[in-house]
Amino acid sequence: MPVVLPGEVIQTQHKTIKLGPGLQQISNPEEKTAMTVTRAGTLEQNAKGNQFWVEGNSRRYVPAAQEPVIGIVSARQGEGWRVDIGYAHQASLDGLAFEGASRRNRPNLKVNSLVYARVSLAHKDMEPELECFDAQTRKAEGFGELKGGFLVRCSLKMSRNLLNPNYFLLPLLGSRFPLDTALGTNGRVWISAKEVKQIIVAARCIEAADPDGGGMDQNAIKKFISTLDL
Amino acid sequence: MSSRIEILNEGGFRSDGRRQYELREMTFDSTAQAGADGSARVAHGLTEVLVSVFGPREARVRAQTLHDRASIHVEATIAPFSSTSDRRRRGRGDKRTLELAATIKATFEPVVQTSLYPRSQIDIFVHVLQQDGGVLQASINATTVALVNAGVPLADYVCAVTGGVHAAAPMLDLTSLEENDLPHVTVASMPRSGHLTLVSMETRLHVDRFEEILRLAGEAGPVIHKEMRAVVRQRTKDLLDGMGKGLRESNPAEAMIEDE
Amino acid sequence: MRPPSPSIPEKDFFFSALDQALRLDGRDFLEARPHSLSFGAELGHVECSLGKTRVLAQVDAKMVRPEPQRPFEGLISIHCELSPMASTEYEPGRQSDEEIALARMLDKIFRRSDTIDREALCILAGERVWHLRIAIHALADAGGLLDCASLACAAALRHFRRPDVEVVGANEVIVHPPALRAPVPLALHHTPYCITFACYRAAPEPSAAAAKGAGAGTVAGQTETAPRVLLDPAGLEHRLAQGMLHLALTPQRELAVVHKAGGLPLAPGVLMGAVQVAARRARELEAWLDVRVREDWVRKKVEVR
């Protein structure tokens, strides 16, 4: 994974590519697909080589469409809510963007409650919008209000790690005690388990494994868990 | 210069003739400002503070409206003529004034039952008219009485008193002469539980001495409470007496209600 | 933009953990976060960390004319800066309320409590005195900023040395460069340490777990129905505190500042319990600080006097 700096130009052979965060398309007279880097980090691409993005250690979340996020309801607004997702601006969540919601039957979210939602609109000139269902199927698919449990805040890098099914931490924790999680890409992870102690252990492990915090690897975490009171 | 003054003489008297634990005379006036919902002018000796309370009323600043309780807004002013040593005109941004206001706000926020008045605002205006030590103490006591007079629900009275130590001898209710020379503590307590809502000290004092003052101030709290309570009860009684005078007119009204 | 308040699940979880006598970072009630110091190249340049909270303190001195009404006393000024660097909660520009409160508290702890011998800062009465300027920069705020800032300030004052000066004749002042004459440490009467407690209402029904916690590490005089007192609150503990108590003490068991403005009412016994805990901690911090400062002086080859 090459380290790239803002301003670098990257060229590929692929005709149709998808650009992720940290990259911008530039017009190219030679008919070759080219992009410029806007953020420092490591350049990543998928196996097929037609999707690119820059992985960095920035702390401020910038929403991108279809990303799952955890938000805190900050106010009621007309038919919906305003939600803090850790971005520079508040996102809006429509009261009808829930499974089974209708004009008569809208979910009742209180100010300061937690929601697990998907970014449905992320445009640089507009306020981000969220939805708590799949717009096609109108099914919740796990989105909605998060009740109980605890919210852990971590770095953006860590939240992406946790979303990776091959990452060791959640299976490791899961082997010790059953737990529910909701993973947001905005550096927020919601954990629920039976015991308060278990949630605290999970929260401390996430913090310890966070590359921006303790940065422990699998073995270190194993040792760390054994020192904790479970 | 002030160190030449004898704080406590051999006979056990202080510079103004009081004994160690003697409080200055307290006077309360609940009729100080008719335009306010509640007001009180409280004097501890030569220290005098006027507090006016408005509200709960419609919040003037929308952005500060709280959806689940009333917001409390405190503004303090120290009159330039209030002190002989420091005739300064203190503007709105003056640190000492701001701190006084912030302290009063923090002290009363948990005491006032604000959750009964969502989206409203309670304004407390504190005017220090004369200072001779114990400004914070007088301001808190005056605010308590003003809030009670305004009919604002409180969990309890807040009774404040200042204590100091002179050569291992603790004393209460310091004048500014004594405050300048002695380490002093302002303590505000709630008589029902005896718990302390405010403890503020800015001068150096040994832990053991501090404990002694804390204990003394704890004992002085109920004394001040008794005075305040008597004043409040007297006022309530006076108002009630006046209402009794409208007796004859009230009867038809009562009859009417029973008819309904 | 005002930061969002903690969400309902965070709040509920925090208090249910508290009911079981658990803190979110695994500490005991009266356990502080680890603290560390690092010294910069110059004397009086200190970076202090308390958990994830970090503060930079820098002391410098220059010669000025004293105030006419106090010709024998040096000047001390404390400057605080809370920039958005420390936390997203702080806005650039305008002085925030937190900044004013921090500056006021540091002023009380170090200036009003006569920590520094001002008369020792006098060079030539009415003509020349030292002006000590203490700059505090918050680098990261994860709760307990005041404790961290005061520790950094104390360390910087202890670490700092001013150039040696000599008065020749009537009003000629010679400043000796550090290379020729060892610089002089400040004359400090004492070193206050600020210690913060967060208070929470007593558990609704004292459970077995809470009773266990009461035995493990709680303020003396704290019974099951008494409010819970946490030393060195961090993050959520800070934001959800129902009352805060700031104490500044010298290692000689002298209180320099007591600041409890409003919040949860405390019984005098609980307050005194907290004072005793703080007194112990002040002594520990003093011993630790003394060792660290001397180590650095040795490393910098400063003559220790």
Next chain:
Amino acid sequence: MIIPFSSPPTLSSASRFGEDVSEGEDFYMNDGEDFEAERATITSPGESITSARAFMRGHGTYVDSDEVVASVAGIIERVNKLVTVRALRTRYNPEVGDLVIGRITEVRIVALACAIENNERRKVQPRRWKVDANARQDAVLMLSSVNLPGGVQRRKLESDELQMRSFFEEGDLLVAEVQAFFADGAMSLHTRSLKYGKLRNGQLVSVPPILIRRLKSHFCSLPSGVDLILGLNGYIWISKHVQDNEKEGEEGFDAEAVYSNQNDDIDDATRTAIARVSNIIRVLASRSVPITDAIVLEAYEWAVERDSDAKDLLLGDVADALIAAVTTKDELTEQW
């Protein structure tokens, strides 16, 4: 005996009300002991009233460690198991059906984005006035709750929304009735009656709300051409008498008169009478005497008899004499 909630506090013996109360210990109701209705019991914040096991807490109280504790200074009232403390000086506490006098503080014609700017919990409510009625929040007067010129049954048009200020604008006084409450406790008013609407030709006197009681009618006409409106929120309107036939008539309801901002001609005699009544009310309020049409009338007759100047009424000795005159008679008639 049940003390009516809305009635003045246990007046039957307020004059006898003992000295022991002020110095005595906390009044404490025992479980079995019957509450003495004849004695007004004064309490103040933080004082225990009774056990929370046997009684229910009402307004002005809270529960602390199994006791009902007062949170305001006032008198204890009990209805069955409900214990309340009534403060003698407080803001107006509205009830549906109350007649109030208010002042317009804000005209909100289009409520664009108002929900966004202040985290509004209510739904967006366009077309309304906000009215200060001495309560803890400003009251709301909806455009749909007022009578518009052109008959009671007229439909509201969009043009009405645009000319809301021509009906009521900031600073206007009005008399209205409390219609309902919003979820957050703010009251909603209406003026859909010919009795209600904009006020003119007079002056406003503000007294503590507790001094105004519920009467058969809050509109009274005094001889000498003065009308009195006693708002339950403590605002009292004293104005020139309007002939009944002038306000009557379904079709005679014309915008000119109802929403006019112009005072009629008021002759000197009426002006003097209005001033006299106003000062009488001020004097009564300053001595905490409940204000009713009867007592005002009596005081007015006394003042006319003495032929005292309106402004002299406020002088201490005249005021005392007035109070003595209107209240001594009461004691004579106390038996009934």
